[in-house]
Amino acid sequence: MADLFDSDPAPGEASDTAAGPRPLADRLRPQSLAEVIGQRQVIGPDAPLTVMLASGALSSLIFWGPPGTGKTTMARLLAHETDLHFVQISAIFSGVADLKKVFEAARQRRRMGQGTLLFVDEIHRFNKAQQDGFLPHMEDGTILLVGATTENPSFELNAALLSRAQVMVLERLSLEDLELLAQRAETALDRKLPLDTEAREALLGMADGDGRAFLNLVEQVAAWKVDKPLDPEQLAKRLMRRAAKYDKSGDEHYNLISALHKSVRGSDPDAALYWFCRMLEGGEDPRYLARRITRMSVEDIGLADPQAQTICLDAWQVYERLGSPEGEQALANAVIYLALAPKSNSTEMAYLAARAEARKTGSVMPPKHILNAPTKFMAGQGYGADYAYDHDAEDGFSGQNYFPEGMKRPDYYQPVERGFERDLKKRLEYFARLRAKRAGNPGT
Template identity: 80%
Template sequence: MSDLFDQSPATGPARDAPRPLADRLRPKALDEVIGQQHVLGPEGPLGVMLASGSLSSLVFWGPPGVGKTTIARLLADETDLAFVQISAIFTGVPELRKVFEAAKIRRSNGQGTLLFVDEIHRFNKAQQDGFLPHMEDGTILLVGATTENPSFELNAALLSRSQVLVLQRLDLVHLELLVQRAEKELGRALPLTGHARETLLEMADGDGRALLNLVEQVAAWKVDKPLDPDALSTRLMKRAAKYDKSGDEHYNLISALHKSVRGSDPDAALYWYARMLEGGEDPRFLARRLTRMAVEDIALADPQAQTICLHAWETYERLGSPEGELALAQAVIYLALAPKSNAGYAAYKAARAAAKKTGSEPPPKHILNAPTKLMAEQGYGEGYAYDHNAEDGFSGQNYFPETMKHGVYYTPVERGYERELKRRVDYFAKLRAKRQGG
């Protein structure tokens, strides 16, 4: 049976066909891979597996252009497994059956198969389940690649049979090493000044493949003198920042914004706010999340924070972009600098937990209305103390169910306006104890 999916040299391009620079510089051995030593080094998980001769199924999780496909291919070489590559975007159930059948034939002939599945999170649950029996009986060693969080995108059964390895975006040092390799391959230096070279590295945004594509463009230019950053930026479009409004990066950045606000760092908060806007985030989503921060993390320590957010949201709706985004930015600054308290949030959760536990307990009869004679005869409203007639406008009566102790859920902090609320809470607690004791 012919193997339509095996990417062997015999089915590849002719030897003299032009090849992209990224393909020409593809590492020939694992020790040539740049930037993933935490995984490939002697103490890294893959280094340990290879040293022990026991390679398990894997899921590579990381951004584009960091070497997921290259490492998978080299692992097959290291372990003498046939390398088969498919993409979940273009592969359906019929094609998967052919892949598994070809792997079974290889196995019967004494050779194993490393099946590399790019964008594995694109497979649905049923398709992911289809890999399990072939992983369990040794027909395939699965290596999946995903840019999305496997915890959310992959089945628990598949994850339990695999080890997730996190590959990191390439930093500027790693990208510079790639450029040096490219220059050696090309036989000449790039026509860039030092600052322009740094700009080129930044344009790649941690993606090695994108960087080599940019290098290939720059190397083809015929210029009289090295280009400065402005000239480079004029000739090259900056690579769009990696951002998927429905994907993992979306949640990572909103988490970074929220925690920067909670940590009272207006500069970091503005940076993550700007990052999300640059990535194309809907400002209305940001307005909603800012209002949530005001309610959850600031609350009564600064009651004005919620109003500021709602006004900024309304301003954006009236002005639109870009002016309305400035109103939201000002809300970001205000929230970051506002006093913080989650006392109200904690009190609400504690009250919900108590209500869930004692959900059938009736209110005490003295605080129930008695609109009918029968209800009055049953004691409804009997003994109720009207607070406005009491000394200091406070009766100190019990309002919890009679079988419950008086709950204490709200504990204000000594920050912002909650200092005043704490003073009131303490005042009424003392007065309540005095009235009930008397």
Template identity: 70%
Template sequence: MATRAKKPDSPSLFAAAGLDHDAPRPLADKLRPQSLAEVVGQDHLLGPDGALTRMIETRSLGSLVFWGPPGTGKTTVARLLAHATDLEFVQISAVFSGVADLKKVFDAARERRETGQGTLLFVDEVHRFNRAQQDSFLPVMEDGTVVLVGATTENPSFELNAALLSRARVLVFRSLDPAAVEKLLARAEAVEGKPLPLDADARAALIRMADGDGRASLTLAEEVWRAARKDEVFDLATLKEIVQRRAPIYDKSQDGHYNLISALHKSVRGSDPDAALYWFCRMVDAGEDPLFLARRIVRMAVEDIGLADPQALVVANAAKDAYDFLGSPEGELAIANAVIYVATAPKSNAAYKAYGAAMRAAKQGGSLLPPKHILNAPTKLMQQEGYSAGYAYDHDAPDAFSGQDYFPEAMGRQEFYRPVERGFEREIRKRLEWWAKLRRERG
């Protein structure tokens, strides 16, 4: 790693002429931290024992991937890391860069390296690069031409090549908690020299609207200051009218989608109707297709409830039909009813596990023939071959149960389905135990 200090950036003609003093600057830009100590909300990385703090102290900065939601300081931290380690900071965006752009950046980094100056290459939205473009980073990472810091809002395990991930450490940036957002707002008030014209309830609501995004919180604060007349203080209702409502961070094709549907499914499986209803409403509020949710609830009914409550599948399907019939918004209530029903139903994955075990046996066993006694014998030849010989018609047997074996002879009897002692499956279990007893008695 190069240790030579960077030369200060020369001022632009615009700045040298003093024209930048009156140019409007977004509040987020004015409050951009000038040191790592000023970054809020990422104490697990930048606190006394944080991962980045240790790297800086030991001057052993390696390639990194910053994974976290927008507005959590990924770009700022990368820039300050370069300054703290005397590396030249170079920033590109995967959205606007191609192979030719990467080649230019790598060539410039090599020239810089020959003069003893290292390069920290910050790649925003690194997951947008395709596999070949991601592979192009490997040689320059390995030979030390660049220290790569990639930023992504998507799960690196799914979006980045394994080869790239093996050469970089993933650091998780967390959404800002309310205390961190409050710190940002206090700094903004100090910079602007005036308090936010909000009462206590409105201020708390603005922090919630930021949704853990520091940049968003400052943008909302700017909107409030612009709208306020002299000595005016906004209450909660007026705040909502002024800033409207910031859309939830939720991309139906990305991590947010899968995280929330996972939360819904696991809340149902955990028999928590309140949590399940909350996650259901979060997804509906974010614009999720209600029919997608209805389909997932049908899946929950067959996978996590099964025969412990056979009515669960009926209710789930009826909710889907009700939504088709009623449309929105009334139809969502039918699906909400189904969410509550499946969350409060007795749980069993016995049928789910039995199906999986039987499928594995079917694939592993090959083309095993059924035992001859349960094969039909419509011709004399088949009768001569023993087809249907010895078959016992169950309705003629005591208790309508013959106890015969129906598995292939080469496989022997198997047990796939093991009902639980819950719900309707308790009754099924009693039947199976009774039939097993009769089977043993009748050989």
């Protein structure tokens, strides 16, 4: 019985559509893992997948990487090189009933001595119950699972599934990889691309590391009939640049905001501005960036430059009033200012330490001398007794204890020797000396 979920034939097999036109990407599909361009960290000499195949101990896998990096091709080649029957499904179009049919067909094949490599595209789109459904069939050897995902498996896949599979991280194709792909395409087409050197480099950049998208571009360009090689400007008129991969709720969103935040913390205004613009080009909401930039001023600069928060809030307000593009330039001003501002997380550390102490001490009362006594009864209980009014004290500082009775005085806030906190540190040390003096001689 024909398998309803079989897709393209394995390498070397005839296709039902062989007589019809085939896209260049399909014609150049590698026939062995050795022909795959890129991904040396996975299939190069002594790489994990190479070692597995050499030892004859291929385990279930999760291919994690951006589009066009060879996930489907490598899964198909693995089946071919291990003599496993290849079955491909997509989590977008498959449900529980479909999975049951796949597992039953795999069981029948297994009884006949044929193993099954089940390739699941977009595996992260299956819910928890559906992902759990793979487990018994993986454990008893009915299927060898190869999943493909563009999302971080740590967040999108069940721990139980991940514990039974190895994650292989695939990377965007480098410019060098894409150039090799272009040369292979020119050989298959038996003609050179009608581009000068600079235009050829521009074409490589347009693909954004996506091999499949690049071959589609190459196929378009190769079909052009021109008198002489095109330059970058002429190429740009004929082709639209491929949009950079950016998902405002996915990995790229978190990767880029992390890069922006760490560039600011690392005092690199050029890098910070680059990641800020990458997010804008990807369609990020400038209001989200305004919030995150303001957060950076609180977390990483704090009192080393108190003006930083004001500049961020002002830039945010400018954006709300002007919109794009002037408002985005105001946010860029804030990004550059933050990157060059002195850095300190002293306030954050002090805040976290104080919160931890507050949770630990519970509902312990303040010392009575700093409590108000609005009634005679409360005054009789010692509320407000012996309170020292600081404005009446020498240097405007009484040195009294404001912590709960019996609690050892903590040292939460420890300013750094940078920016405005240098002055705050001097003030802190000054009050510490006065406090010690008052404690030694209460009358002074």
